[in-house]
Amino acid sequence: MPQTTPAPAPTPTPAPSVQPTFAGNGDIAAAYNPPGVRNTDSALPLHPREPVVHDYSSSGPAPGRLGFRWIYGSNVAAKNTDPRIQVVQYNEDTFVLRQNVCVHWEAPFVYLLFGNAGALLIDSGATAKTAYFPLRETVDAIITRWEQMRGRKRMPLTIALTSGEDIAQNQGLRQFADRPRTAIVPRPIGAMQAHYGLAGNWPGGTGAIDLGDRRIEVIPTPGSHRDGVTFYDPYCDFLFTGDLLFPGRINIGNDRDYIAALARLHEFAARNPVEAVLGGHIDMMFAPGCYYPRFATYKPYERILQLSPATIDEALHYAREVQGRDMMLIRPDFVLFNGVSPDQRTRVWPEGVARITPPHPF
DSSP: OOOOOOOOOOOOOOOOOOOOOOTTTOOTTSOSSOTTOOSOGGGOOSSOSSOOOOOOOOSSOOOOOOOOOOOOBOSSGGGOOSOSEEEEEEETTEEEEEEOTTTOTTOOEEEEEEOSSOEEEEOOOSOOOTTTOOHHHHHHHHHHHHHHHHTOOSOOEEEEOSOSSOHHHHGGGGGGTTOTTEEEOOSSHHHHHHHTTOTTSTTTOOEEEEOSSOEEEEEEOOSSSTTOEEEEETTTTEEEEETSSOSSEEEESOHHHHHHHHHHHHHHHHHSOOOEEEESOOOBBSSTTOBOOTTOOBOTTBOOSOBOTHHHHHHHHHHHHHTTSOEEEEOSSOEEEESSOTTOOOSOOOTTSOOOOOOOOO
16 A cells, blocks of 8 residues: 655644733833823822822812721820821822820811922911920921922921911911921911901902912801811812811800801802811710710710711801800701800700710720
């Protein structure tokens, strides 16, 4: 039988070159977050070659989170081991600082905001001594870290108060007296009005603090204090209201001015988006209408800090109810004191407010 030569095996066709893909993660060879990128700079390396320019314009509130439990003190203040200042980063450019309640019973909040050309510190806490309340050291550390992340140096700082009369929010100013590149809005009411350009239009006008593409609006809101102002941040859509409106015992200094200030905020919120109202303190418990007394240094069942914009309208409604009357009035998220001591008590529990007995703190 004739022998046949077997056909040569076919040469395999080389597989096509496949480049790795990183679906959902971008091109691994591309540089992360070039200058000018919008709302994505949390992955920035330290010390970028060029200063990063952030875009603070947005169609809605900038993303952020306040889902943290605040430090709440101890039964024996001297034995408290919590940080003197709790720092919560809401987002890359917005920080919330709280003073330890065992250092000062009001445990005020301080807010630090950044823009492309400067930083703003809203309020300064209730304690001047650095050993007990190291505000400047804490703020300087945050600014230094932020500068490293953004490739910037020597960022100027502005310090502004929701009220220069409010002792719980102005004592920390002394720590910044000799700080370079720092502008402090003057405390005397006339000088403060002139600084914001409001000397001839108080309280009807508005001022501004430009941080570099993040312009903070200054709204006169006297009522709790003669010199009260509210700050509006259009990046996060926050109103920083200090003593005017917060979850706690609100002491009305002048009920006519207080109503006018809330009406001004109502009109402002109707024209501008407001995500939340952030005040200067927390007194309320999680149980509606219940609050901690003055000088308490142990507050384990606090309400959250942020108030909804609808609270402005509620406060306005009930401020009109107490106008001209020496009384206190309980609401679920705040208590109004008009013409009476902040230690005033009432046996009248308001209709429509759930009566819940909070747990004993001991």
